[in-house]
Amino acid sequence: MISRRQFALSLSAFALSPLSAHVHAAVRKTPTPLLPPLPPLAREEAVTDSLWGKSIVDPYRWMEQKPDTAEFTNYLKAQGAFARQVLDKLPGRRAIEASLQRFSAATTTLAIRQVTSTQLIFARRSPDQQVLKIYATPHAGGAERLLIDPEVGNKGGPGGKGGQPRRVTEVLMSPDNKHLAYAIDKGGDEMHELHVLTLDSGKDVLITRLNGMPASWLPDSSGLFYARLRDGAVKGKVDFSFDTATWLHKMDKDPAQDTLAFRWSDGPAMGQTEREMPVVHVNTASDWALGAIYSNGEWPAYGMVARLNDLLAGKPGWAEVFRKDDIATHALTVGDDVYVLAKGKSERGEVFKVSLREADKGKRVVVVQQGDYVIDSLSLAKDGLYIHELRGQVGALRRYSFATGKVEDVKLPLTGAVWNIQCHPAIEGAWFGMDDLTWSARTLQTGPSLVAKDTGLTPKAAFDTSSFLTTRQDIKARDGTAVPVEILHKNNTKLNGKNPLLIIAYGAYGIILDPGFQGSMLAFLDQGGVIVYAHIRGGGEKGETWHIAGQKANKSNTWRDVIDVAESMIKDGWTAQGKLAVWGTSAGGIMVGRAITERPDLFAVAIGEVGVFNTLRFELTSNGPGNDEEFGTVKKEDEFRALLEMDAYHHVQAETSYPATLLMTGANDMRVEPWQIAKMAARMQKNYNPKRPVLMRVDYDSGHFSTTKKIGIAKHLDMFSFILAHTRA
Missing domain, CATH: 2.130.10.120 (Prolyl oligopeptidase, N-terminal domain)
Known part of the structure; x- marks a missing residue:
C-alpha cells in the first residue's frame, strides 16, 4: 500500500486503451434507447465457505483463478469497453480537460532521490x-x-x-x-x-x-x-x-x-518468518551492517547488526537491535551507534541510540523524546539527524545535533508539507521538498544555520493559484473524536449547499495522508468543486493509537469517520446530500466500499481505485501475506468477523440503490489483483440503474501505479466528468 505523497510521485494514474473483444458473458440490452446499454453480466457459480459457524456464499469465486482464464480476461475487456462507452459521452468533458491541461499538464514534478558526495x-x-x-x-x-x-x-x-x-x-x-x-x-x-x-x-x-x-x-x-x-x-x-x-x-x-548475503532466518530468532523481506543497509559513515527485516515491504519489523567485514567473510554474528513490538520505522548506523525511530513505547515516536559494540546487552538511550507531534522520518547528515515532524496538518523539519545533543527547528520560508528529506553522512544539512494543497512544490536546502532556502531546482508553476484556498479544521465524529480535515476550495465558494464535494481518505497502515500539491485537483476546484482530505482513523496522523483505532476490529471507525465528515460538510453548507462524492485508493477501497454499503443514501458518487473490496480473500493473494497484521486473518475467529465486517463485496445488497460508482483497476496490478475490483463490479451491477451506473474502468498499461502524464490526465478527466455529471443532475 502507499501514501498519497508516494502515490503522486509514482504518477499513479489509470487510462484506457481502445478495446474490442468477443466476450464470453451475457450482454443485457436496455429497453430505453435514450439510456446507455447495460453492462456485461458476469456468470455466477456459487461457492460456499463455512467459517466459524457462518456460511459465506461467493458467486464470483471463479474470477480468482491464476493464471487468468480466457473468460475472465474477456470479461475485463468487455467491462472496460462498456465503461469507455459511457464515460466518453459524459457532459462537460471538454471544459474539464481544458482545466486539467492548464493545471496538471503544465506542472513540473521533481523529487531528489539521493544526495551523493x-x-x-x-x-x-x-x-x-x-x-x-x-x-x-x-x-x-x-x-x-x-x-x-x-x-x-x-x-x-x-x-x-x-x-x-x-x-x-x-x-x-x-x-x-x-x-x-x-x-x-x-x-x-x-x-x-x-x-x-x-x-x-x-x-x-x-x-x-x-x-x-x-x-x-x-x-x-x-x-x-x-x-x-x-x-x-x-x-x-x-x-x-x-x-x-x-x-x-x-x-x-x-x-x-x-x-x-542475508536471509530471513539469519541471526537471532525474533519471530521473523519466510514471508518477510530481509535487506542489508550499509553506508560510508559506519563499519557496521544493519540487517533489517521488513514486514510486507513496510516498516523494518526486526533489526540486527554485524561488522561489515564479518558479513563479507560469511561469519556475521548478528546481534539484535530491535523487534516488531518496537514498531521501528527508520534505523541508521553512525560510527559505532545505531539510531532508531520507534513508536512502540511512545506512540508519536522517539529516537533511541544503541551502541553497536554493546548491542547484545540491549542498552538503549533515548536521544529524542516523544513530543506533542508525530515524528515521521529520519535522515542522516554529517551534523546530525534531520527529523520530519507533523504538526497538526502541516510539516516541520528539525535537527538533532551530534555535537550538542539538542533538537532545534529548521526555519522554513513557508507553511506547508515537508517531504522527501535527503542527506549525505559526510555533508552538513539537508535537501527537501515543500508544497501545500494550493501551491506547487519547491526544492529547498538547509545547512548548519538551520535556515532553509529555495534551491530553484523545481521551477515555479506557470499559473496563478491565489484564487484557491485551504481551510483546516477538526470534525467531531459520532463518538466525540476530533477528525482533522483539509478543505480545498476557491476563494469565492459559497456555503449554500450547492457545491459538488469530493471526500478523499485512506486510513490504513498508520500511513499519513499528508498535504501536498496536485495540479489535477485544482482542475476540479476550477469547475466549481470542493475537495476534502479527511485524516481518518487507521492512518498515522496522530500517532500509533490513531492507527490502531482503525485496525482490525476497530476498522469500522475508518469508514464511519468519513460518513461523519460527509454529514458535517452538509450541515455546514459546503454541499448537500445529492452532491457528495467519495474516493478511496488501494486499502482506501475498504473505506469507500463500506461507506457506500452502510450509507448508500448519503453519497451521489463513489470512486474506488485499485481498491481492496473483498477482504475475506485478500490474504490468499501474492500481496496478502503480512497484511493480516493490519486487517486480520480468517484463521482466527475474532479477526474473521472483523474481516467480514470490512468486506464491502459481501455487504452489497440486492434491490438497493447505490451511488453512481466508478471502479478502476490496472490489469497488471500485483498489489490488489483485478479480480478484487471485478467481483465488486459484478455484484453491484446486478442492481444496475443507468441513471446511477456502476462502471469498471480497466487499464492494460497499468498495475497498482502507472507511468505517463497522458494517462494521469485521462484518469482525472474520467473521474471528474463522472463526479460532476452525477452531482449536478
Whole structure:
C-alpha cells in the first residue's frame, strides 16, 4: 500500500486503451434507447465457505483463478469497453480537460532521490515530458546530466520505444559516483528489472529480472547489496514473495556469480518468518551492517547488526537491535551507534541510540523524546539527524545535533508539507521538498544555520493559484473524536449547499495522508468543486493509537469517520446530500466500499481505485501475506468477523440503490489483483440503474501505479466528468 505523497510521485494514474473483444458473458440490452446499454453480466457459480459457524456464499469465486482464464480476461475487456462507452459521452468533458491541461499538464514534478558526495540525483518530469527521468546535478548547481530516460532507454539497457510504458522506480548511486543501480518495470507490473549503469562507459548490466531492488553499495563501491525474489517464484501464488533474500553483486563479477548475503532466518530468532523481506543497509559513515527485516515491504519489523567485514567473510554474528513490538520505522548506523525511530513505547515516536559494540546487552538511550507531534522520518547528515515532524496538518523539519545533543527547528520560508528529506553522512544539512494543497512544490536546502532556502531546482508553476484556498479544521465524529480535515476550495465558494464535494481518505497502515500539491485537483476546484482530505482513523496522523483505532476490529471507525465528515460538510453548507462524492485508493477501497454499503443514501458518487473490496480473500493473494497484521486473518475467529465486517463485496445488497460508482483497476496490478475490483463490479451491477451506473474502468498499461502524464490526465478527466455529471443532475 502507499501514501498519497508516494502515490503522486509514482504518477499513479489509470487510462484506457481502445478495446474490442468477443466476450464470453451475457450482454443485457436496455429497453430505453435514450439510456446507455447495460453492462456485461458476469456468470455466477456459487461457492460456499463455512467459517466459524457462518456460511459465506461467493458467486464470483471463479474470477480468482491464476493464471487468468480466457473468460475472465474477456470479461475485463468487455467491462472496460462498456465503461469507455459511457464515460466518453459524459457532459462537460471538454471544459474539464481544458482545466486539467492548464493545471496538471503544465506542472513540473521533481523529487531528489539521493544526495551523493558531489551531486544530487533527482527524478523529474517536465511539462513537455510523459515520464519521470533521472538526472544528476552538482550540489552547488550547474549543468545537469540525464542518466536514465525510460522512454528512450540506455545503451544496452531495457528501454526502447514501443510496448508498454516503462517506469524507473528506484535509483542508487555508488559512493564513488561512477555506477548507478536502478530498478525499472513496464506497464506498472512491479516486476522490477535491476540494472547497474556505469556512467563513463555507458555499460549497462542486467543484474536480475526477479523483482530486484537496490539496497546499499559497499563503501568502496566494489559491490551492491540488493533484494530479489527466490528462483522459481510464481506470480499470482500466495507464496510468491516467500524466501525473498538479499544478494551481493561484485562489480568485477558476472551477475551469475552473485552470492547470498542475508536471509530471513539469519541471526537471532525474533519471530521473523519466510514471508518477510530481509535487506542489508550499509553506508560510508559506519563499519557496521544493519540487517533489517521488513514486514510486507513496510516498516523494518526486526533489526540486527554485524561488522561489515564479518558479513563479507560469511561469519556475521548478528546481534539484535530491535523487534516488531518496537514498531521501528527508520534505523541508521553512525560510527559505532545505531539510531532508531520507534513508536512502540511512545506512540508519536522517539529516537533511541544503541551502541553497536554493546548491542547484545540491549542498552538503549533515548536521544529524542516523544513530543506533542508525530515524528515521521529520519535522515542522516554529517551534523546530525534531520527529523520530519507533523504538526497538526502541516510539516516541520528539525535537527538533532551530534555535537550538542539538542533538537532545534529548521526555519522554513513557508507553511506547508515537508517531504522527501535527503542527506549525505559526510555533508552538513539537508535537501527537501515543500508544497501545500494550493501551491506547487519547491526544492529547498538547509545547512548548519538551520535556515532553509529555495534551491530553484523545481521551477515555479506557470499559473496563478491565489484564487484557491485551504481551510483546516477538526470534525467531531459520532463518538466525540476530533477528525482533522483539509478543505480545498476557491476563494469565492459559497456555503449554500450547492457545491459538488469530493471526500478523499485512506486510513490504513498508520500511513499519513499528508498535504501536498496536485495540479489535477485544482482542475476540479476550477469547475466549481470542493475537495476534502479527511485524516481518518487507521492512518498515522496522530500517532500509533490513531492507527490502531482503525485496525482490525476497530476498522469500522475508518469508514464511519468519513460518513461523519460527509454529514458535517452538509450541515455546514459546503454541499448537500445529492452532491457528495467519495474516493478511496488501494486499502482506501475498504473505506469507500463500506461507506457506500452502510450509507448508500448519503453519497451521489463513489470512486474506488485499485481498491481492496473483498477482504475475506485478500490474504490468499501474492500481496496478502503480512497484511493480516493490519486487517486480520480468517484463521482466527475474532479477526474473521472483523474481516467480514470490512468486506464491502459481501455487504452489497440486492434491490438497493447505490451511488453512481466508478471502479478502476490496472490489469497488471500485483498489489490488489483485478479480480478484487471485478467481483465488486459484478455484484453491484446486478442492481444496475443507468441513471446511477456502476462502471469498471480497466487499464492494460497499468498495475497498482502507472507511468505517463497522458494517462494521469485521462484518469482525472474520467473521474471528474463522472463526479460532476452525477452531482449536478
